[in-house]
Amino acid sequence: MVMSGIESGAPNLPASRPAAERPYVIRRHMSTREAQATTEVRALWDNAKDSIQHALDHFWSLDTEDSGSVNHRKWIVLSVHHAAEALCHMLLKQHDPANPAFSRSDWYPGLGEAIQALSQPTGPRLTRSELHLLEVFVRLKTARDSIMHRTIPDLSDITVSAMALLGTLRVASRRTGLDARDLFDSDPPIEASVFRFVRAQRQFEFQQFIESMIAEEHTSHAITECPVCGTRAVTWASCEACFSELSSVTCPECKEEFLIGEDGHLTGAENHCPSCGTLYAY
Numbered sequence: 001m002v003m004s005g006i007e008s009g010a011p012n013l014p015a016s017r018p019a020a021e022r023p024y025v026i027r028r029h030m031s032t033r034e035a036q037a038t039t040e041v042r043a044l045w046d047n048a049k050d051s052i053q054h055a056l057d058h059f060w061s062l063d064t065e066d067s068g069s070v071n072h073r074k075w076i077v078l079s080v081h082h083a084a085e086a087l088c089h090m091l092l093k094q095h096d097p098a099n100p101a102f103s104r105s106d107w108y109p110g111l112g113e114a115i116q117a118l119s120q121p122t123g124p125r126l127t128r129s130e131l132h133l134l135e136v137f138v139r140l141k142t143a144r145d146s147i148m149h150r151t152i153p154d155l156s157d158i159t160v161s162a163m164a165l166l167g168t169l170r171v172a173s174r175r176t177g178l179d180a181r182d183l184f185d186s187d188p189p190i191e192a193s194v195f196r197f198v199r200a201q202r203q204f205e206f207q208q209f210i211e212s213m214i215a216e217e218h219t220s221h222a223i224t225e226c227p228v229c230g231t232r233a234v235t236w237a238s239c240e241a242c243f244s245e246l247s248s249v250t251c252p253e254c255k256e257e258f259l260i261g262e263d264g265h266l267t268g269a270e271n272h273c274p275s276c277g278t279l280y281a282y
Contacts (some may be wrong), residue, residue, distance in 0.1 A: 036149045039149045041094045045176060048086035049183070052172070055079035055165055056184045056194070063193040070116050070196045072154035074147060080161045081111065081144035083168055084137045088114035091175075095124035129212040133167040136209075162197040164204050172241075192243040207231040210241040224249040253278045 016204050054077055062072040067241045089108050092099055101109040101117040109117065118124060127135075139160045146153045169191065172178040184190040198206050207229070214223055214233045225232045226239035226246070233240040234249055254276040272279050 010131055012279070018131055020152055040097075041090050042095060043252075044086050044090040048083045048090060048168075048172075049178070051079045051083035051086065051185045052168065054164070055083060056180070056190050059162075059165070059194045060184065060186070060190060060216060063196060070152065070155060073158050074152060076158055076165075077140070077143050077155065077161050080165045080168070081140055083271055084164055085111040087171065088134075088137070088193075089120055091124055091126075096122075110139060111144075115141075120139050127213075127216050128169075130171055131208060132165070132209055132212065133171060136160060136164050138165060157199055158197050159199045159202045160192050163202070163209070166191060166194055166198075166206075167213075168208065170210070174213075174217060175184055188245070189238075189243050203229070207233075210230055214240055220279070222252050224252055224271075251276060251278055 020085075058072045058076045062069060062076070065072075088111060092101060092114060096117075099117055101113055115137055118126065119131070119134060143158075147155075149230065168220055169178070175181075178189055186193075210231060210233050211223075214235065218235070223232045224234040226234050226242060226244060227248075227250070228244040228246075229239060229242040231239060231241035233251075234246060236245050237247075238245050246258050248257055251273040254273060256273065256275040258274060
């Protein structure tokens, strides 16, 4: 039987990690509370995915249309905020279903409270980059609150929403196997449209954030630098920061430049440098 990412576990986790610690693994014998939590985790993920889709639609429209800018920017902030909130609920419910944040049966905590619960030493074990994403979510909450609790503010800068959405997609990919193309298939990839709204002043922070995520996912591979944006985040012939499709890369060890074939591998070399043998994240 083919299982979804939520049922089968995150594909990027090391195989040696105990099954009980892997996200979304359903054990054969679960208590009633565990079974209920698993059902809620799936529902929360569906909720988050719907808001991610909504945000991607508005980013695409904002990037390709000349009208409706304020409307698109407003709904980008609100949709990304809701996706972030649902993602935090999902992580918390999955790893700590009895957390006091869920004390009310008819109400889940807001984004701020969920972030606090996830940040506690007793909370889920998040990676360094995932903790950084929570910090971005704090700024996202401020942007959302400014829309909800007073007149619409100046939304010319939606960098935080763009960073939060790209980070959410990255965490979703590693924990559920979601590919943004499953939600919005475009060429160039929809993430490129989102990246264009990361202001130049914030790109260094974003690059560090993405580099940290990529390094966590490819601990035994060399990561090449993108010749377009300078981020060390090239995997499978494309940059995971600016989402440029690349035809060549430079080996970070021997500095030789090599062409990338249509299959995403270095020409004639599978996934290692033809010159020095360095193993790449391909």
